[in-house]
Amino acid sequence: MSAAAAPMTLRDAFKLAVEHEQAGRFDEAEHLLNQMLATVPDQPDALHLQGVVAARRENFAEAARLIERAMRSNSNPALHNRNICEIYRRLGRLDEAVAAGQRAVDLNPGDPHSLVNLAIIYYDCGRFADGAACSERAIALAPDLAGAHFELAEALLVQGQFERGWDEYEWRFQIAGATQPLPTTDKPHWDGKPLDGTLLLVADQGFGDVIQFGRLIPWAHGVCPDLVIASARDMHPVLAQILPGARIFDRWESVPAFAAYSSLSGLPRLYGVRENNIPAGTPYLRADPAREAAWRARLDGLAPPGYRRIGIAWAGRPTHNNDFNRSISLAQLAPLAALDQTVLIALQKGPAASQVGRYFGRAPLLNVGPDLHDYDDTMAVLSCLDLLVTVDTSVGHLAGAMDRPAWIMVPFAPDWRWLRDRADSPWYPSLTLFRQPKPGDWETVIRTIATRCAKSNGSAGA
Numbered sequence: 001m002s003a004a005a006a007p008m009t010l011r012d013a014f015k016l017a018v019e020h021e022q023a024g025r026f027d028e029a030e031h032l033l034n035q036m037l038a039t040v041p042d043q044p045d046a047l048h049l050q051g052v053v054a055a056r057r058e059n060f061a062e063a064a065r066l067i068e069r070a071m072r073s074n075s076n077p078a079l080h081n082r083n084i085c086e087i088y089r090r091l092g093r094l095d096e097a098v099a100a101g102q103r104a105v106d107l108n109p110g111d112p113h114s115l116v117n118l119a120i121i122y123y124d125c126g127r128f129a130d131g132a133a134c135s136e137r138a139i140a141l142a143p144d145l146a147g148a149h150f151e152l153a154e155a156l157l158v159q160g161q162f163e164r165g166w167d168e169y170e171w172r173f174q175i176a177g178a179t180q181p182l183p184t185t186d187k188p189h190w191d192g193k194p195l196d197g198t199l200l201l202v203a204d205q206g207f208g209d210v211i212q213f214g215r216l217i218p219w220a221h222g223v224c225p226d227l228v229i230a231s232a233r234d235m236h237p238v239l240a241q242i243l244p245g246a247r248i249f250d251r252w253e254s255v256p257a258f259a260a261y262s263s264l265s266g267l268p269r270l271y272g273v274r275e276n277n278i279p280a281g282t283p284y285l286r287a288d289p290a291r292e293a294a295w296r297a298r299l300d301g302l303a304p305p306g307y308r309r310i311g312i313a314w315a316g317r318p319t320h321n322n323d324f325n326r327s328i329s330l331a332q333l334a335p336l337a338a339l340d341q342t343v344l345i346a347l348q349k350g351p352a353a354s355q356v357g358r359y360f361g362r363a364p365l366l367n368v369g370p371d372l373h374d375y376d377d378t379m380a381v382l383s384c385l386d387l388l389v390t391v392d393t394s395v396g397h398l399a400g401a402m403d404r405p406a407w408i409m410v411p412f413a414p415d416w417r418w419l420r421d422r423a424d425s426p427w428y429p430s431l432t433l434f435r436q437p438k439p440g441d442w443e444t445v446i447r448t449i450a451t452r453c454a455k456s457n458g459s460a461g462a
Contacts, residue, residue, distance in 0.1 A: 010036055014045055026053050044073040048080060051087070060090045078107035082114045089121050090324065092440050097121045105134075112138035112145050119151040123158075124325075124413040124439065128420065131155045146174035157416035165416075166269030173263075179204075181263040182230065183252055190262040192223065192270035197259025199224040203231035203239065204263040206317065207394035210235050211401050212417065212427060214242045215280030216267035221246075230255055237376045238398075241285050275419075275426050282429060283403035291380035299384050302366055303343045308386040310453070311345040312336065315352035316393035325411045326392045328442050330355040335450035336389065337361020342453070345385060347372060347395055389449060392418070400428025409445050412436040 008016075013032050020029035030053055036046040051066035067084045071077065081104035088097035101118035108114060115138035122131035135152035138145055153168035173180060181202040190199055201220060203210045210231065221227050221243055229239055233250040240246060249255045262270065271279065303309060315327035330352070336344060338361060346356055346367045356367045372378050375398065382388060382399050388406035390396045392415055399406035408425075410418050410433050418425060418433055425431045434445045 010039065010043070014049070017046075017049055021049060021053055021056070024056075026057060029053050042069065042073065044070040044075045044080075048076070048083070052083060055083075055087050055090075058090075060087050063087045064091060078104055078111065078114070081107065082111070082117055085117050085121060089124055094121065094125055094439055098125065110141060112142040112148060115141070116145070116147050116151055119148070119155070123151070123155060126413060126420070128155045128159050132159075146171045146176075146178075150175060154416045158414065158418075158420055160275050160419055162268070162274050163272075166273070170266065170269065172265075182261060185261070187258060188260050189266070190224075190260040190270065195224045195226075195259055197226065198256060199227045200255065200258035200261040201227060201229045201267075202261060202263045203229060203235055205265050206320065207232075207235060208392075208397040209265055211238060211285070211394060211397040213264040213267055214239060215278075215284055215401070216264070216271055216273075217243045217246070219271055219279060220262070220267060228256060228258065234374065237374055237379075238285060278426050282401060285379060285398065285401040287379040287383040287402070288376055291376055292383045295377070295380040296384045299345070299366070299381075304364065307341050307343045307364070309343055309345055309384065310336065310339075311347050311382065311385045311388040311390070311395075313347045313388070313390040313393060313395045314355075315348065315350065316391060318351060322415070325413065326415075327352065328391060328409070330359060332442055333389075333446060334361060335446050336453065337363050337365070339363050339450060339453055345381065347378065347381060347388075347390075387453075396431065397428070400425065400431045403428075403430045405430055405432075407432045407434055407449055409442065409449070410435045412439040412441070 013036055017029045017032040020026070020032065030050065033046045033050045033053070036043055040046070047066050047070035051063040051070065054066060055063035064084065064087050067080055067087065071080045071084070081100045085097045085101035085104060088094070088100060098121055101114065101121050104111070104114040105118055115134045119131040119134035119138070122128070122134060132152055132155035135148045135155060138148035139152065142148065149168045149171035153165050153171065156165035156168060172178060181204040199220065201217060217229070217239070228247045228249065230249050230252070231239055236248050236250070239248055299309065312333060314330050314333060316323055337359070343364045343366060344361070346365060346369055348356070348369045349372065353369045356365065356369070359365050368381055372381065378395060378398060379402060382402055382404050385404070388395065388399045388404065389409070390406060391409050392411070396406050396408045408418070408431055412435065414420065414435065417427065423433050425433060434449055436442065437444050
């Protein structure tokens with residue numbers, strides 16, 4: 001008869017819980033932590049780790065509650081402040097986030113990760129120079145810390161400091177857990193010079209990025225005529241317009257042998273993009289005439305005669321790491337839904353499209369999202385609109401590339417590509433940017449847009 005196993009000590013249980021948390025086994029981690037807290041209810045390490053698990057499950061309110069309990073012990077204030085500052089940021093409690101982040105840095109000035117966390121918070125506060133300074137300090141402590149370089153890149157790019165910003169942006173693929181642009185290869189990254197062999201361009205990142213950076217494909221093709229593109233199938237209609245006759249593949253096993261590669265998002269660095277030399281004037285995308293005619297006939301049959309047509313999109317891809325900051329609900333567009341002599345055209349795709357069923361506005365709403373089968377359909381509809389009003393998502397890029405009038409609702413802490421303190425975009429002359437005056441304030445943005453539409457008396461794009 002074998003001896004019974006010795007009971008696990010609290011130290012061993014915590015060590016195993018940490019392993020489960022780091023491996024993403026959250027149920028197993030929580031089970032062990034609950035057992036620990038049943039024995040020692042206010043054990044600070046267990047409370048803190050429970051908060052970390054809650055945060056990784058995006059239950060940020062619970063994460064804050066747990067870590068605040070752990071902080072009462074004052075057992076590890078540098079670590080606790082370092083982690084809770086990010087949780088406060090996600091909850092929109094930015095003043096508390098800054099205070100906690102600064103405490104973490106003060107308590108452990110040699111910790112580069114605390115500096116990176118504070119840099120992220122400063123970005124959300126619009127304090128871009130302060131964020132860049134934090135990232136610089138983190139890099140001085142840990143020169144190979146990819147996250148610090150990436151945060152520095154964003155702080156530089158949003159301020160229009162493109163030259164160094166593009167160089168720092170190249171660190172994005174070295175961040176732990178970052179999606180790589182292609183499977184492991186021994187082929188070099190392209191240096192922007194003529195190549196003896198095939199150049200592979202990878203349409204990495206989101207669809208909006210592909211539209212934005214795709215304008216540089218003709219330049220790359222001019223340098224390396226033997227060029228192929230790897231891309232999600234959804235983007236093929238767009239890429240085929242940008243480079244007619246391009247060889248485009250959506251399966252890695254179909255990609256031919258290549259001599260070097262580049263991500264599309266790396267092309268601005270190779271080209272040397274600056275604010276005053278952004279290539280490819282608009283439009284560089286156009287609707288197919290036959291599809292446009294078909295959609296125009298359909299909308300003419302559904303929309304009241306003489307009404308202006310305003311397209312709307314209110315949410316981006318929910319898996320985007322900044323989606324909580326950029327997407328809204330259809331209900332928040334109520335001021336637009338109250339406009340006279342207006343029909344709203346919903347172009348929304350994805351889970352947020354289900355909100356159309358709860359529409360309650362006075363203005364008629366036509367939901368065309370289910371019938372937008374590809375970007376050719378979307379371009380055709382955009383050609384039939386007087387104006388597009390959208391959050392920062394790919395349909396806005398598409399309108400900009402087509403030189404169609406579009407108003408983009410931009411968070412207080414914008415994606416770097418929209419720069420800072422301006423209502424226009426050097427990437428897309430037809431776009432107008434409406435920025436939050438303070439973090440989270442979509443109400444002012446939407447009310448401003450609705451007021452401007454109401455005053456335009458016919459042409460919403462004027």
